[in-house]
Amino acid sequence: xxxxxxxxxxxxxxxxxxxxxxxxxxxxxxxxxxxxxxxxxxxxxxxxxxxxxxxxxxxxxxxxxxxxxxxxxxxxxxxxxxxxxxxxxxxxxxxxxxxxxxxxxxxxxxxxxxxxxxxxxxxxxxxxxxxxxxxxxxxxxxxxxxxxxxxxxx
Amino acid sequence: xxxxxxxxxxxxxxxxxxxxxxxxxxxxxxxxxxxxxxxxxxxxxxxxxxxxxxxxxxxxxxxxxxxxxxxxxxxxxxxxxxxxxxxxxxxxxxxxxxxxxxxxxxxxxxxxxxxxxxxxxxxxxxxxxxxxxxxxxxxxxxxxxxxxxxxxxxxxxxxxxxxxxxxxxxxxxxxxxxxxxxxxxxxxxxxxxxxxxxxxxxxxxxxxxxxxxxxxxxxxxxxxxxxxxxxxxxxxxxxxxxxxxxxxxxxxxxxxxxxxxxxxxxxxxxxxxxxxxxxxxxxxxxxxxxxxxxxxxxxxxxxxxxxxxxxxxxxxxxxxxxxxxxxxxxxxxxxxxxxxxxxxxxxxxxxxxxxxxxxxxxxxxxxxxxxxxxxxxxxxxxxxxxxxxxxxxxxxxxxxxxxxxxxxxxxxxxxxxxxxxxxxxxxxxxxxxxxxxxxxxxxxxxxxxxxxxxxxxxxxxxxxxxxxxxxxxxxxxxxxxxxxxxxxxxxxxxxxxxxxxxxxxxxxxxxxxxxxxxxxxxxxxxxxxxxxxxxxxxxxxxxxxxxxxxxxxxxxxxxxxxxxxxxxxxxxxxxxxxxxxxxxxxxxxxxxxxxxxxxxxxxxxxxxxxxxxxxxxxxxxxxxxxxxxxxxxxxxxxxxxxxxxxxxxxxxxxxxxxxxxxxxxxxxxxxxxxxxxxxxxxxxxxxxxxxxxxxxxxxxxxxxxxxxxxx
Numbered sequence: 001x002x003x004x005x006x007x008x009x010x011x012x013x014x015x016x017x018x019x020x021x022x023x024x025x026x027x028x029x030x031x032x033x034x035x036x037x038x039x040x041x042x043x044x045x046x047x048x049x050x051x052x053x054x055x056x057x058x059x060x061x062x063x064x065x066x067x068x069x070x071x072x073x074x075x076x077x078x079x080x081x082x083x084x085x086x087x088x089x090x091x092x093x094x095x096x097x098x099x100x101x102x103x104x105x106x107x108x109x110x111x112x113x114x115x116x117x118x119x120x121x122x123x124x125x126x127x128x129x130x131x132x133x134x135x136x137x138x139x140x141x142x143x144x145x146x147x148x149x150x151x152x153x154x
Numbered sequence: 155x156x157x158x159x160x161x162x163x164x165x166x167x168x169x170x171x172x173x174x175x176x177x178x179x180x181x182x183x184x185x186x187x188x189x190x191x192x193x194x195x196x197x198x199x200x201x202x203x204x205x206x207x208x209x210x211x212x213x214x215x216x217x218x219x220x221x222x223x224x225x226x227x228x229x230x231x232x233x234x235x236x237x238x239x240x241x242x243x244x245x246x247x248x249x250x251x252x253x254x255x256x257x258x259x260x261x262x263x264x265x266x267x268x269x270x271x272x273x274x275x276x277x278x279x280x281x282x283x284x285x286x287x288x289x290x291x292x293x294x295x296x297x298x299x300x301x302x303x304x305x306x307x308x309x310x311x312x313x314x315x316x317x318x319x320x321x322x323x324x325x326x327x328x329x330x331x332x333x334x335x336x337x338x339x340x341x342x343x344x345x346x347x348x349x350x351x352x353x354x355x356x357x358x359x360x361x362x363x364x365x366x367x368x369x370x371x372x373x374x375x376x377x378x379x380x381x382x383x384x385x386x387x388x389x390x391x392x393x394x395x396x397x398x399x400x401x402x403x404x405x406x407x408x409x410x411x412x413x414x415x416x417x418x419x420x421x422x423x424x425x426x427x428x429x430x431x432x433x434x435x436x437x438x439x440x441x442x443x444x445x446x447x448x449x450x451x452x453x454x455x456x457x458x459x460x461x462x463x464x465x466x467x468x469x470x471x472x473x474x475x476x477x478x479x480x481x482x483x484x485x486x487x488x489x490x491x492x493x494x495x496x497x498x499x500x501x502x503x504x505x506x507x508x509x510x511x512x513x514x515x516x517x518x519x520x521x522x523x524x525x526x527x528x529x530x531x532x533x534x535x536x537x538x539x540x541x542x543x544x545x546x547x548x549x550x551x552x553x554x555x556x557x558x559x560x561x562x563x564x565x566x567x568x569x570x571x572x573x574x575x576x577x578x579x580x581x582x583x584x585x586x587x588x589x590x591x592x593x594x595x596x597x598x599x600x601x602x603x604x605x606x607x608x609x610x611x612x613x614x615x616x617x618x619x620x621x622x623x624x625x626x627x628x629x630x631x632x633x634x635x636x637x638x639x640x641x642x643x644x645x646x647x648x649x650x651x652x653x654x655x656x657x658x659x660x661x662x663x664x665x666x667x668x669x670x671x672x673x674x675x676x677x678x679x680x681x682x683x684x685x686x687x688x689x690x691x692x693x694x695x696x697x698x699x700x701x702x703x704x705x706x707x708x709x710x711x712x713x714x715x716x717x718x719x720x721x722x723x724x725x726x727x728x729x730x731x732x733x734x735x736x737x738x739x740x741x742x743x744x745x746x747x748x749x750x751x752x753x754x755x756x757x758x759x760x761x762x763x764x765x766x767x768x769x770x771x772x773x774x775x776x777x778x779x780x781x782x783x784x785x786x787x788x789x790x791x792x793x794x795x796x797x798x799x800x801x802x803x804x805x806x807x808x809x810x811x812x813x814x815x816x817x818x819x820x821x822x823x824x825x826x827x828x829x830x831x832x833x834x835x836x837x838x839x840x841x842x843x844x845x846x847x848x849x850x851x852x853x854x855x856x857x858x859x860x861x862x863x864x865x
Contacts, residue, residue, distance in 0.1 A: 035541070039575055040804070094215030133542060
């Protein structure tokens with residue numbers, strides 16, 4: 001059994017250590033909010049936070065995660081996250097929606113570290129997150145909108 | 155009333171969320187009325203608490219039908235669209251058919267809003283009239299003195315008001331009117347107005363929207379399919395033992411498309427599929443991109459079937475004062491929606507239930523029935539939202555649905571079929587590769603006097619259930635956007651070659667226009683430069699009889715600053731195209747770096763789609779269409795080597811990234827015409843606009859897509 005800390009809850013899973021976290025979350029724990037897009041760390045749809053840093057769950061073997069703090073979109077909390085999600089809804093960012101949880105997680109981490117990101121900062125932080133619907137302009141606008149409401153407080 | 159998210163699970167839905175551990179299904183149906191409910195018609199019902207439910211018959215795949223269609227109802231029903239609950243329609247060709255498709259339910263061809271335009275306003279108006287009538291009887295007043303307003307019927311003279319919820323019992327007893335009066339456009343308070351929000355933003359931002367791969371059933375197993383590595387190959391033999399030896403692999407079964415490996419979860423099935431040993435047949439003459447190009451280039455020298463002829467193109471080609479010829483090429487393209495294909499199938503002796511982002515309900519229902527050995531009416535399809543599709547889920551072969559049913563039948567358990575990204579990129583059903591051969595002549599004044607366009611590529615309709623739509627050998631989807639070229643050229647001929655290959659092909663967002671717009675709008679640009687004309691001025695002169703083309707062209711040109719000087723290394727290009735009865739013009743501005751690096755800085759887009767029901771959704775679709783088209787124009791390419799796709803995932807099937815997304819400005823033409831397509835028409839003009847801009851900046855003509863990172 002592997003003991004995981006997911007969204008502040010202790011969860012025990014019976015999984016082979018090489019099983020990617022993505023499939024532990026989805027198929028063993030029923031945490032569907034983390035999505036499969038490519039399985040190779042190329043698209044960002046499966047992004048989760050590991051000790052607060054974005055990682056690709058599809059490439060993260062679960063055996064390495066004992067004692068680490070795992071956060072999915074479902075457990076993404078705090079003032080910055082709230083502002084990011086509100087900006088996303090206000091600007092109607094999503095289309096098909098499949099990539100958006102990953103985008104929101106990446107944007108939240110960006111703003112936690114850098115409350116006034118430039119366009120180049122946003123590109124750096126989110127370029128690994130593909131959106132086939134092409135919501136990039138709205139993602140960028142939503143990050144700036146959330147930043148404008150942060151008042152400089154991370 | 156609380157806002158309801160279209161994608162989350164509704165009161166009338168059949169799913170119950172069971173804590174954070176995921177979803178388990180409960181019995182139930184979307185069809186039955188609840189006690190005390192007023193089911194006004196197939197689309198509108200109102201509960202005793204006033205909750206309005208609108209049934210959406212189309213697939214929400216990002217294009218916004220779960221926002222726009224309820225707005226049509228809300229406009230006439232006089233309710234707040236944000237308070238509407240959405241239910242996705244069951245498969246039912248009688249009640250929920252696409253009115254443009256005859257007796258078939260499905261989403262495609264950018265028809266969702268257009269075919270629903272009158273139907274849903276009537277549905278809202280009909281419910282409203284019944285509520286008003288019920289109130290008139292209750293209050294014993296003339297109904298002329300009553301108005302419906304924000305979920306209530308109000309008696310103006312006395313100020314008395316009755317909430318819709320308090321009228322449902324009485325309204326349910328009335329006969330629905332056949333032709334309820336519809337509002338005049340001047341009275342619209344929602345349609346065409348800014349401020350209507352998407353119904354699904356919250357669920358999709360928070361990740362709670364439910365897609366096909368999220369469905370869990372008791373005893374559910376997960377299946378992946380090993381499919382032939384080469385198009386046209388068939389299963390010869392396989393050894394299931396190495397797969398079955400692995401933990402979590404529960405079955406290995408042959409199906410019509412290959413060999414299914416079934417596991418307790420995705421990872422087990424995936425490992426099982428890797429371990430599986432399969433022998434495939436070797437088809438004769440497997441196609442390679444190089445050989446296709448060579449063969450089809452030769453075909454372009456031969457006359458094809460005539461898709462359009464006016465004047466005498468051949469003779470006029472010889473009479474011009476200047477002659478031009480060019481060959482344009484577009485590659486095979488995968489749809490690559492973010493959500494790879496999947497479906498969940500539960501089969502019993504007399505019933506088949508399917509959960510998926512279904513785009514072709516009636517057709518998929520029939521194909522599933524055939525695979526299951528049942529009647530179509532024994533197949534229930536629960537349509538979920540889709541994580542994109544771009545045409546992939548509207549497949550005449552119902553490929554992934556049939557796979558799911560065949561596996562469920564073989565293993566005797568509910569099955570979740572998953573495609574990996576590699577399956578998606580290598581799996582065919584591509585936008586076909588096309589070659590376009592042009593010959594044209596200019597007269598002494600530099601105006602085009604002859605235009606011959608030979609198109610060569612696989613037919614999408616050929617060999618499938620829609621083959622009857624091929625007329626005199628011409629598959630109209632191969633030539634759309636070319637055979638209806640709007641330019642006034644006296645001698646014009648469009649011809650088609652439709653060679654057959656083993657590569658499965660399919661419509662891809664904007665279908666024929668995805669390649670014909672590129673070829674025709676770039677070649678016209680060549681004619682403009684050869685004739686010493688400004689590309690805008692030439693189009694203007696040739697579009698005098700096409701006011702809607704002309705209007706979007708003028709609007710995009712004006713907003714873009716067309717004609718204003720740009721610094722060296724930058725260029726502007728334009729394109730205009732009609733598709734799905736909408737008209738879109740785009741002006742692209744590019745910067746070429748010192749090493750030829752291409753950066754698309756800005757795109758100005760003008761669209762005439764009739765009445766824009768939800769203008770912000772129209773803008774989003776133009777933004778998204780531009781991103782999708784640009785992705786393909788710059789990077790998109792499936793190449794074949796000995797019958798197999800050479801690409802497999804996003805590292806070699808490159809898609810547009812955040813840093814590559816240009817600034818996009820969308821201008822919507824005011825219109826009183828009925829709504830036309832929106833989901834697709836933003837795509838076709840971007841590739842030619844960018845290529846024409848590259849020419850303006852560099853003098854280099856791009857005649858083959860993708861452009862690549864550098865010029």
